[in-house]
Amino acid sequence: MAVVNRGNVVLQPTYFTSSVYIKALREDITTLVHNFHEQYKEDSTKPFALFKSLWNAQGWKWMHFKVFDSRARDTFLSVTFRLFLERMVKTEAPFTRTVALFALYTFFNTQPTGSAPTLRGLSHIPIPIDHYTTLIGLPGMLSSAYLAPLQPYVSYVVSALVNAQAFYLLPSSELGAQNPRDLPREIFVEEGLIDSNQPQGKGHQSKRDKVIKARTALDAVGRWLAQTPSDTGTGPTLSQYKAQKAQLLKEMGGETDGLEEASEGVVQRLREAQEEQGGDVEGWAGLARVHAASSTAGRLLGLLEQ
Structure with missing residues (x-):
């Protein structure tokens, strides 16, 4: 009787662009930021050493050994780096941006080398040029007494990444040059994975359409909030606000x-x-x-x- 070897289970690249992976990793990054923040309040004398101990304790050091297939690993690495970078945009607090930078730096520099078999690595991290500019300016955002202990470490990490030519510059984020354009690309539902950019049957809106409508409604609320009495004569009323709010929640369809x-x-x-x-x-x-x-x-x- 012929001996048949059991096949290895290989994750498909779409898993890493799906809501299953994206949502879980975003939550893990938020937990990392929160836990570091709590410990930093207790002792801020050696922030990067504190970060490394937390990184190891939470199991992040094993991340690279969760994916071995080269095709899946390409997507795994690019998406993971991208989720770290999304916490470094200018709308995030400087402290959160600092923790995300430490995470990206550590993850990038702990890619396995010399292993057998060889694991595929990522030599350049794609980043929109406006986000790159924001990252470069991060050390200057850490001038307050509370954040000052972080500044020399952030300056070193930024310089090390730039000198290593770790970044691959993309056009501005508003042009949507990243691939995929939006994350997650696939949404997991009870029946399985669906493409969030495709309508789910006649008469149904795609996930993307719902997001666009929700953003439109949110922009309307923002414009209302930006109005002043000189713009309207009397200024917006609470009833107008409630109407805008109801429209936003309606467009979100309960999601x-x-x-x-x-x-x-x-x-x-x-x-x-x-x-x-x-x-x-x-x-x-x-x-x-x-x-x-x-x-x-x-x-x-x-x-x-x-």
Whole structure:
């Protein structure tokens, strides 16, 4: 009887661009930022050594050995680096950007070499040029007393990555030059994976269409908030705001996960901003109000109604 070797299970590249991987890794990165923040408040004398111990303790050092197939590994590496980079954009708090930079630097420089069999690595990290400019300017954002201990380490890491020519510059992020353009590309539902850019049957909107509608409604709310009495004569009313809010939630079709994550992110950034200024976070009434609003239906959209 012929002996048949059992085949190896290989993850397809689409797994790493799907909501299954993207959502889990985003949550892990958020946990890494939060845990480092908590320990940094206790001891900020050696921030990078603190980060490395946390990186190892949480199992990040094993990430490279989770994928061995070359084709899947290409996607795994590019998507993972991209998710670190998305936490370094200018809308993120300087502290969060610093932790994401440490993570990207560590992940990039711990790619296995000399292994047998050889594991495919990534020599250049694609990054939109506007995000690259923001990254280069990060050391200058760490001038407050709370963040000052991080500054020399961030300066060194940025210089090391630039000198190693680690980045592959892409056109500005608004042009959507990254591949895939948006993450996640595939959305996991109970029946399996679907392409988020394709309609799911006659009369149904694709995930992308829903996102576009939600963003349009959100922009409308933003324009309303930007109005002043001189623009309208009397200024916007609460009833107008509620109408805009209802339209936004309707367009999102009940899918408020992204809105909830954004709300939690706002609260976290406010906490970091207050600490950077040396304020008493627990006694800051404004933060308490925002935190309370983020816990209600409609999340932070209910803030102006309080």
